[in-house]
Amino acid sequence: MKIDENDLSDRTIAGSEKNEKFAESTDDFEIKHEERTYQQWKGSNYVLPADEEEKRRCVFLTSARRLDLQHLVIRRSFGNKFIYPCVKISPGDRVLESGAGSGAWITEAAKVLGPEVQIDGFDIEGRLFPRHPPPNVSFCLASVTELPAAWTGRYTFVHQSLLTAALQRPQWEVALSEIHRVLKPGGWVQLIETGGTWNVVGPYSRKFLTMYERLTARKNLFFDCVQQLPDLLTETGFTDIHVVERDYGCDMSLGTPEAADARAGFIGMLRGLKTPVLKLGGLGLVYTSEEFDADIAGIEQEYSTTPNSCHHIAMILAQKRE
Ligand SMILES: C[S@@+](CC[C@H](N)C(=O)[O-])C[C@H]1O[C@@H](n2cnc3c(N)ncnc32)[C@H](O)[C@@H]1O
Structure with a gap:
């Protein structure tokens, strides 16, 4: 494993002069790999894949697909709640999921909310949509930055998860105003x-954090969106903003099935960064396909054995004024 020693001194180098210089570099060469x-959505910067591997059954202790597993771990992070308790959804209401992916959240929502609530999901990629959704569930292709005009004022509740790996800051501003538009007062x-x-x-956790920071800098993604979303939501016209921050699942070094799930979900996400990172020449951190894979094995080992191995996640809730 090669590590840039200058990167080991501080916990994060996002925004440092060194990182900015690196982010500007244009002399990339692609590293060969499968x-x-x-x-393929035009203008999208989403850095995670939409392929069979994302759908395939996970090789770790659990048998869930990565996105299903991610949903399970997120739900556990918030005390098994997947809709914030103050939200009231009644028969006849419509619910929307932005970035519906494999439909893991929608499938659960459909069971809990019952057949009289219509749930619509959209995504820029339809490859992972469930083939046989229940009758009150629909999926379509769309981007949160440009929702259909006919949806104005239609929804009681909109859920969206983990678009930090997809949207640049100006796109977040547009996305929030589109979500605001399609919500009912x-x-x-x-x-x-x-x-x-x-x-x-x-x-290994240092190396992957640096890699993620460099990748998001190169794609101009909104790296620290959690800190800034409450202000952006206020500027968009939302009110009554709640932020609940948690560890992603739990300490990933605990020898429990829950810790194994959190590790598998998180490391599956890191594995998905391989192609964008290698297409950018390894971002000064990896030099071969094999080295990336060895680093993935390294972080798995590090997280399995090092106390306080935690990733962080937040649930942010906001209301459109009556
Ligand atoms: C982390 S996944 C969410 C998974 C989903 N919530 C589930 O339960 O399976 C993020 C999703 O956002 C989608 N996405 C990325 N950019 C998008 C955009 N501009 N509009 C809508 N969806 C987008 C990705 O294709 C991906 O499926």
């Missing part, structure tokens, strides 16, 4: 997001 499949939006950071407990 490329995964990513969505008094409706709620629920955003699940990470600040992008995780505890650095050893050389």
Whole structure:
């Protein structure tokens, strides 16, 4: 494993002069590897794949697909609640999920909310949508930055999870105003997001954090959106903003099935960064496909054995004024 020693001194180098210089570099060469499949939506910067591997059954202790597993771990992070308790959804209401992915959240919402609540999901990539959704569930292709005009004022509740890896700051502003537009007066939006950071407990978690910071800088993604979303929501016209911050699942070094799930979900996400990172020449951190894979094995080992191995996640809730 090669590590830039200058990066080991501080917990995060986001925004440092060094990182900015690196982010400006244009002399990339692609590192050869077996490329995964990513969505093709014009103008999208989403850095995670939409392929069979994202759908395939996980090879770790659990048998869930990565996105299903991610949903399970997020739910556990918030005391098994997947809709914030103050939100009231009644028969006849409509619910929307932005970035519906594999439909893990929608499938659960459909069971809990019952057949009289219509739930619509959209995503820029339809490859992972469930093939046989229940009758009150629909999926379509759309971007949160440009929702259909006919949806204005239609929804009681909009849920969106982990678009930090997809949207630049100006796109967040547009996305929030689109969500605001499609909500009914008094409706709620629920955003699940990470600040992008995780505890650095050893050389591998440091290396992957630096890699993620460099990748998001190169794609101009909104790395620290969790800190700034409450202000952006206020500027968009939302009110009654709640922020609940938690560890992603639990300490990933605990020898429990829950810790194994959190590790598998999180490391599955890191594995998905391989193609964007190698296409950018390894961002000064990895030099071969094999080295990336060895680093993934390294972080798995580091997280399995090092106390306080935690990733962080936040649930942000806001209401459209009556
Ligand atoms: C972390 S996944 C969310 C998974 C989903 N909540 C689930 O339960 O399976 C993020 C999703 O956002 C989608 N996405 C990225 N950019 C988007 C955009 N501009 N509009 C809508 N969806 C987007 C991605 O294709 C991906 O499926």
